[in-house]
Amino acid sequence: MTNKIELNWKGNMLFESIAPEGTVLIDAAEEFGGQGKGLRPKAMMLTSLAGCTAMDIASLLKKMRAEVADFKIDVEANLTDEHPKYYDKVKVTYKFYDTEFKKDKIEKAVNLSIERYCGVMKMFEAFAEVSSEIIYIVNKK
Numbered sequence: 001m002t003n004k005i006e007l008n009w010k011g012n013m014l015f016e017s018i019a020p021e022g023t024v025l026i027d028a029a030e031e032f033g034g035q036g037k038g039l040r041p042k043a044m045m046l047t048s049l050a051g052c053t054a055m056d057i058a059s060l061l062k063k064m065r066a067e068v069a070d071f072k073i074d075v076e077a078n079l080t081d082e083h084p085k086y087y088d089k090v091k092v093t094y095k096f097y098d099t100e101f102k103k104d105k106i107e108k109a110v111n112l113s114i115e116r117y118c119g120v121m122k123m124f125e126a127f128a129e130v131s132s133e134i135i136y137i138v139n140k141k
Helices: 041-063 103-117 119-125
Strands: 006-009 015-019 022-026 070-079 087-098 129-138
Touching: 022 041, 041 070, 041 087, 041 103, 041 119, 087 103, 087 119, 103 119, 103 129, 119 129
Parallel strands: 087 129
Antiparallel strands: 006 015, 015 022, 070 087
């Protein structure tokens, strides 16, 4: 299967990426000639990683009947100092919110995403040291 996008220049450092599913704007910071009207390319990479694993987990928790009230994913990455700058260390923090948790099923879902289903995670593992953490946050009734 082949995926394809089209990237269109909108002037200065602003670009529009068009995929079959929708569009997204990409722009540089003002100090690099941009206008801050879109995501930076490296931020998009982290967004892709979070989105990929989040979709896995949402689907798996539903199948396992282990839904939570909410969950969030934070991705923090270290950018190398030398050009070409790339992420060499990435930490994915999974935050689950509810009054009680089926922790065994939640941990199984996270591990299945990391080890088996999330293709973006596998791509990141090819060039970065990737770690993860699960945090449970109890909502007060």
